[in-house]
Amino acid sequence: MGEPDGNVVRLMSGDPGETNKMNVSTETNETNLEYGEVADENVKGLYVENPALAVRDSASSTDPTSSELTSEMDSELDDGEACSWGPFKPAFCQKFRNPKMVLLCLCCAGLIQGMIVNGFVSVVITSIERRFDMASTETGMIASFYDIAAVFCLIPVSYYGGFGRKPRYVGTGILMLGIGSLLFALPHFTTGLYNYKEHHRDLNKCYKSTGNVTAGQCTTEVEESKLASYKYLFALANALHGAGATPLFTLGITYMDENVKSKMTPVYSGIFYAMCIIGPAMGYMFGGELLKRYTDIDKIDVTNLDITPESPMWVGAWWIGFLISGILAIIIAIPLIGFPKSLPGSARLRADRMSEVCAVEPAPAQPKFRASLRDIPKVIKVLITNPTFMFLNCAGASEGKICTIVDASPLVVFFLN
Numbered sequence: 400m401g402e403p404d405g406n407v408v409r410l411m412s413g414d415p416g417e418t419n420k421m422n423v424s425t426e427t428n429e430t431n432l433e434y435g436e437v438a439d440e441n442v443k444g445l446y447v448e449n450p451a452l453a454v455r456d457s458a459s460s461t462d463p464t465s466s467e468l469t470s471e472m473d474s475e476l477d478d479g480e481a482c483s484w485g486p487f488k489p490a491f492c493q494k495f496r497n498p499k500m501v502l503l504c505l506c507c508a509g510l511i512q513g514m515i516v517n518g519f520v521s522v523v524i525t526s527i528e529r530r531f532d533m534a535s536t537e538t539g540m541i542a543s544f545y546d547i548a549a550v551f552c553l554i555p556v557s558y559y560g561g562f563g564r565k566p567r568y569v570g571t572g573i574l575m576l577g578i579g580s581l582l583f584a585l586p587h588f589t590t591g592l593y594n595y596k597e598h599h600r601d602l603n604k605c606y607k608s609t610g611n612v613t614a615g616q617c618t619t620e621v622e623e624s625k626l627a628s629y630k631y632l633f634a635l636a637n638a639l640h641g642a643g644a645t646p647l648f649t650l651g652i653t654y655m656d657e658n659v660k661s662k663m664t665p666v667y668s669g670i671f672y673a674m675c676i677i678g679p680a681m682g683y684m685f686g687g688e689l690l691k692r693y694t695d696i697d698k699i700d701v702t703n704l705d706i707t708p709e710s711p712m713w714v715g716a717w718w719i720g721f722l723i724s725g726i727l728a729i730i731i732a733i734p735l736i737g738f739p740k741s742l743p744g745s746a747r748l749r750a751d752r753m754s755e756v757c758a759v760e761p762a763p764a765q766p767k768f769r770a771s772l773r774d775i776p777k778v779i780k781v782l783i784t785n786p787t788f789m790f791l792n793c794a795g796a797s798e799g800k801i802c803t804i805v806d807a808s809p810l811v812v813f814f815l816n
Contacts, residue, residue, distance in 0.1 A: 480739030495734075496742050498659045501566075502667050504738075505651050507731045508573045509675035512644050515580050515724050516545060518682010520637065523717035526690060527633070530593060530714045531586065531626040544634045548641030556642075557649040558775055563740075565646075565654040570735030572646040577728030579639025584721040586629045593694050595712035657749075658742040682720070690715030 482492045524538050560568040655671070656664050693701045694714040706713055782788055 480741055482737045482739055484733075484737050492737065496739060498655065498663075498667065498742060500734075501655060501658065501738060501742070502670060504731060504735050505569075505647070505655065505671055506674040508569070508647055508651070508728070508735065509671055510678040510681070511573075511724050511728050511731065512576060512640075512647060513675050513678020514682035514685070515576065515721065515728075516640050516644065517679035519686045519717075519720040519724065520545075520583075520640075521679075522683055522686030522690065523715075523720070526694070526714050526717040529712070530694060530717070531629050533626075533630055537630045541630060541633045541637055544638040545641035548638040549645050552642045552645045553649070554775065554779075556645050558778065560646055560650040561653070565650040565740070566738035567736050568646040569651045569654070570732045570737075572643040573728050573735060574643070574732035575639050576643030577725045577732060579636045579643060580721045580725030580728060582636035582639065583633060584718040584725065585636075586632060587694070587718040590626070590629075592698060593714055595706065595714075654738075658745050660748065686717075686720050689719050690717065692716040692719075694718070 481488050482496055520542065524542065527533065528535065528538050556568065556572075652668060652671070655667050659667050691708050692715055693699075693704060693706075694716050695701075696716050708715065
């Protein structure tokens, strides 16, 4: 502190009638007030401009367990990080660093994911069987690759993503979803025109050359000789769908929760899940309308067709939905990848939540984990020994099982009758 310059701060001490005079330099006082402090520790707290720092100071002074929070807030500015794509940090993009824009991008991603996986794939699966001469067992194998890829990617992606930049993981997953959707539509462009008459001729040749055989055997021979290899491409594409959707429903929700006030988290989550539910409905509607168009609508004049959608050999434009949704997914992935690790105000939100926890009871000591494969079993052990977490998992599994039974009940009644 410099020499007194005549500026006097008068404070009332604990003893009535006694007045203390403190000489404070103007420059030092202004500098300290800017950071929410004053020159002398005896008058600390007289003027606080940054509430986050006030929460930090009070928490660190009352609870030793909040030292980690204090160091974190000291090392991270409350204005968040910058939106960036590598070294590219455009200034006009920084104004979009807010929870509402994150919610918008996540809702678009959830909508597209629902349209592709639960909408288009389910609608066009019979058309793919007819177009590429596949058996039902093969299309069932294709559909199962979504769940297989999701199971293998769920734990490592969620664990490592928790230590990294969550929006980048989510955006990369949506990018994989878009690439998988484009791969799903690729066989339309690599095969010739669909000719149902030639397909019938191939079956007739099979009947005449092999003698007394069944229709299923002839169909298998034609399939293996021409289009059998495309089932592997469809399986790969659906596996990319499963791997790409994994971070959306794990890291995406977590990122939104970290950057939104506690009372607004249910609202944001409800909007996101509502869009995920709307996605399959839109996929069914649009997919059904596209199947009314001929599959080679981009190659021939459909006005001269002698086949109608009511014909058992009709194949609709199954590929258009995947092409459009794949392009949209890639577009949505670009802003998601650019979002920062933390949005402006996230440090203050963490401080508020920590102060709420410490006000109720001292925060328990948490085990320290690193981004290492060795720690994954330890994390799994902590989770499976948490009764609340396991009961919630059982509730979700039971709900899914009940919904599956209800959906399948009309078929069960039909076959029983």
